[in-house]
Amino acid sequence: AAMLALALLVALAIWLTRRLHVLLAKRLRSRINDLEIQSFEIVRAERIWAALRAGVSALRFLAILAASVTCLDFVLGGFPWTRGFARKLTDVLVRPLKIMGEALVAYFPDLVFLVVLALVVRFVLRLIRLFFDAVARGEVSMEDFETEWAWPTYKIVRVVVVTFAVIVAYPYIPGSDSDAFKGISLLVGVIVSLGSSSAIANLVAGLMITYRRAFKLGDRVMIGDITGDVTDIHAQVTHLRTLKNEEVTIANSQILNGHVVNYSSLADENGLIVHSKVGIGYETPWRQVEAMLLIAVARTPGLLAVPRPFVLYGELGDFCVSYEINAYCNDAHAMQRLHAQLQRSILDVFNEYGVQIMTPNYEADPLQPKVVDKERWYAAPAVCEPTGDAIAK
Template identity: 70%
Template sequence: MILDKLGAILLIAALAAISTGSAAQNDTAQAPVNDHPDAKFVTAPVEIDGRILFSVRGVSSLPAGQRAAAIADRIEALARDPAVPADSLQVVESDGYTSIMAGERRVMGVVDADARIEEVSRKTIAIAYRDRIGKAIEDYRRDRRSEVLSSHGLYSAGAAVVLAVVVVLVIWLSRWFNALIERRFRSRVRNLGIQSFEIVRAERIWSGLRAALSALRILVIVVAGFAFLDFVLRGFPWTRGFANRLVEIVIRPLKTMGEGLIAEIPDLVFLVVLVLVVRFFLRLIRLFFEAVARGSVTLAGFEADWAWPTFKIARFAVVAFALVVAYPYIPGSGSEAFKGVSLFLGLVVSLGSSSAISNVIAGLMLTYRRAFKVGDRVKIGDTTGDVTEMRLQVTHLRTFKNEEVTIPNSVILSGQVVNYSSLAAQQGLILHTTVGIGYETPWRQVEAMLLMAAARTPGLLRQPAPFVMHKALGDFCVTYEINAYCNDPMVMNRLYTELHRNILDLFNEYGVQIMTPAYEGDPEQPKLVPKDQWYAAPAVSDRQDGAAQG
């Protein structure tokens, strides 16, 4: 019993294998066709030497691609057999299908599903297929003749010469045109740069023209090279299919982009309108804040210095809102790739811009806190200088040594700022310096000399009057501090220098020794500079200097 069942199974398997092989050999003409709606348009082209003859459908036991490949193999086999004339093909009708025969050799079978592709009868489409197959056999044999191949080789060599001439000509024309523009129009471009107040610099315009010429030259050479390659590949039957695929590789992206662009035209129009509206609105905001900065428009409690920082905040808010509105209309914004890239960029920006954001916030806080403004003399940390520029992220100082120092706003906000200019004009800035004098010198004499030194210093104010403070009673000397007012912090360094000079002169005049910065012991003679040595060479007295100039 078991042997009988095993024999039956083997018999069924053998019959199935035989029927499958027969179906493959005969294009499964007798096999039922899958008429499922989803499979109705699944076709594959029958291609010989890069030329598409027609397209066929798949059947239930043979997909369209395999069926087309099998038919193409049989046609090439016939074409390679010189004993088979190209006009010997016949159309033979059978029950349920039509066969195209070459003598006793079956080329392909045509079923009703093939006819439905062209919406004609089965016999009509079979006759059309026969004629195309015969033409393909003739072309196959003709293209492989030695004289045809030789002529295509000569044509290819000629095309290579033409390509070389075109490349040389394009390069020569590009250089000639470049020189022509530089010779005739560069001066006009410079004038344009001057007339437009250097909004667009002349050099940038010239660089743009040269870049456009270079891009055009490259484009022409690439197109010429592609045309040459396509011509050569199409001239030989073995490479004609690759030429078709090469064209498809280039055309398909352009076609896809073109179709996508056409489909996105409504969204692009919306984006263009949105950009125009936002630009107009930003211009209105800019005009308003320009008027505030000039003082033409005043707002209660709003300083004119706040106009431009506030404009930048308003501009950022408007642009951010416009981006939110425009995002759904950006082509490809709904794709997963676009979302992934947006998420990645957002993560990178959030991780890499934390310090930048803190500096921006600090810059805004400094602006509205009015800690200082452009032109003030300030001391930030160990740096003293004039504020030359206040930006959202950094503040620029110019030191007394004419050095440009850039300080992050977050550092300024977290540190101490000394502003020498904010109260100088109204209440005056107090300049002060200290000296150490021995206990044997009367303090009243020291105070008088210090006040005289302040009075001799031009630029120090008489009112409020200078005053002297006793800062410390040290181990070996008394520390005195002279304080004098000035109303211009920009000359404080010069005033300090003049004040120190006058202090030295007065103490030398009255024979008082300055004990600081260090004291080791009382010398036999006070360490003074005699008055007759005040102008020792190479120094020149004020009288001698005036006489020399006169």
């Protein structure tokens, strides 16, 4: 009879909890969905339903446990030789629940405070995120505040708000005043302080790089001896895609301690200089060399006529004079292609006018000038087509 009663009580508990779940879903579904909309999705409906399901499951478990303990106590208490064991068993099972219940009642006000604090902090962070999102999109502008600073500044403000919330919540955490909790907190603090020195250095360097406006996403830069495009800027590292399509990760502390060349920052305003050096013999007039170099610039698509290109004269060597042609472009990402096209144009122009390029140096004049006749410019397997643009495509 006792086992039958236990089975009936368990079945009744399961049926009641299921009915309770259906009733809650029917009565509260629209209200919970409205609460999610009114809170701007700060309070999620699925999380509320998960909490309700967990509460109903806990009630079911407690009901089944209580029915089982009651039935077991009734069965064992019916015999004199097991009555003492039944009392001890009941005390062993009920006492932890009693202690937990008393502790829960004692900590309930603190738990309510922690829940309210978490909701307030979440709401504040949501508002801060909406504000900085508007700044990043340009809908909200502030004097002397760049749009690319929006998300780094949001992360800093978020850390400050969360840190303040943790400080406020610490005294209300259950067990925070115990020696074990204090020991664990001390151990975690020591581990973090010993293991995060380089991480903190990279984090500070990342913030300084951001607010100094050293570069931004998409810029063509040279960091140390690595040249590439900035693809990602994180708090700890910066990612570059090199000219050979390689992904390079550089720690922000290394960037801060080194030098950065930004090719894109002034490309649109003042232009970048593409240059190339050639060595020409003393028997060739410098005016002719300068004119040919300017012709080579004019034949290179992408190089600007204004500002005007210019020629610099370098070393007067043992066998040749060093000339450097300098021309402007306004596309930092095309510098490599333009430099290659300029080299081709220089070779074509000097071959046309029969002027021999003397670099590398040689020991004696050759019997025949080292030039390529125009008739042989497209010797097999080369085809007659415009250079430079075809490669770029």
